[in-house]
Structures are given as structure tokens and as C-alpha cells.
Amino acid sequence: MAFLRLPITAPPSSPVSLPSFATPIQNSTKFTNWVRSKSFNFVLSGALTLGLSFSGVGFAEAKVGVNKPELLPKEFSPVIDVGGFLSDGQEKRLAQEIADIENDTGFKLRVLAQNYPETPGLAIKDFWQVDDRTIVFVADPTFGNILNFNVGASVDLDIPRSFWSRLAGKYGNIFYWKEKGEDASIEAAVMAISNCLREPVGPNNCSEVK
Secondary structure (H helix, E strand, O other): OOOOEOOOOOOOOOOOOOOHHHOOOOOOOOOOEEEOOHHHHHHHOOOOOOOEEEOOOOOOOOOOOOEOHHHOOOOOOOEEEOOOOOOHHHHHHHHHHHHHHHHHHOOEEEEEEOEOOEOOEOHHHHHHOOOOOEEEEEEOHHHOOOEEEEEOHHHHHHOOHHHHHHHHHHHOOHHHHHHHOHHHHHHHHHHHHHHHHHOOOOOOOOOOOO
């Protein structure tokens, strides 16, 4: 199975040493390895760095990957809130919206809300059975912009990469979530992704963050 490995980018003043957990794992399913910033590696703690990874802004020194399966819920859920940002009602609404997305589009959205280093990290990959039709949305305010996304290869074929940057810029910036709350950023992002995935694929799909 072939993998496309694209370079890690960083500002000239911020030299990057590739952490060991960013190395492609050859038995992953049709994922590409394109990491926009080390901050996202840090946020994900090595869980899913084989996908197309998009984050907000900011750089941080990569740390050793975290693997804490004890932070996973006892039963399957598409929403894991170890950060305590969401109410029970919000979690249920998001889970229902995510189920509707999967039924309507075939794409799997998964939401992990965390405050690094309190994260299940590597453990979420197997727990969620992440594949090339999966979007992993990590909400973590550690680096300012709370919205981070890891996108499977099939998703990348249908959704323009610029959509994720616009989404992070609109709902993930520190001014937005400081004023409205982390939960508001998470809910707005999920609804924007839902709207985008339901648009017909074409040259102008997902051109607006709704």
C-alpha cells in the first residue's frame, strides 16, 4: 500500500524535528501524511498523524505521544469530552448530528474535546476504527486556536483543504471561544462540517463556512 508523504511546514524561525509518532504506519488505511504544524501533532499526541492534518495557529515542541485508554468511555461514542467543555445534552445533540451525517453521507465525524495532556491520545484510533472516510475533530484550547482536524484521504477528495482553514479561522480563534465558550466553538464547527458534507461535490462546494 502506497502512502503520499508531504513535507512538514513551519516558519523559518521555528526549526522542526519530526517526532517519531509522525512516521507513517504502513498498515493504516489509505491515509496520507501531511502535517501542517507541530502544534497539531502535540494536540493529537500521535494518535492520527497519518491523515491530512489541519490546525489553527501556533507551534509547540512535540512531546512523547500519550496513550491513555483509561480516558475512553466504557461504551462507543462519537463524542469524547475529557476536557469537560460540553453538557450531557450537548453531547447527545452532537452525537445525533454525527449519526445523521454518517447515514446521509457515509463520512464519519468523530469529536475529541481535551486539554492536553489529559487525552486518550493514541487510544482513539482503534476505539473509533479510524479509516479514510473519517474526520477526527480535536477541540483543544492549548495553542490558542481550539479547532484541529485530521482528515482521511476520501474526505480530502471531496472537501477543499481551504475549508478547514476557514473553519478554524471563523470558529476556532481565541477571541471567538473566549467570548462564547469552548462548547459554542465545538457545536458551530460540527454544524459547519455537517452543512459542508451535504453539499454536492463540485468546484464551489464548501466555499462558505455556514
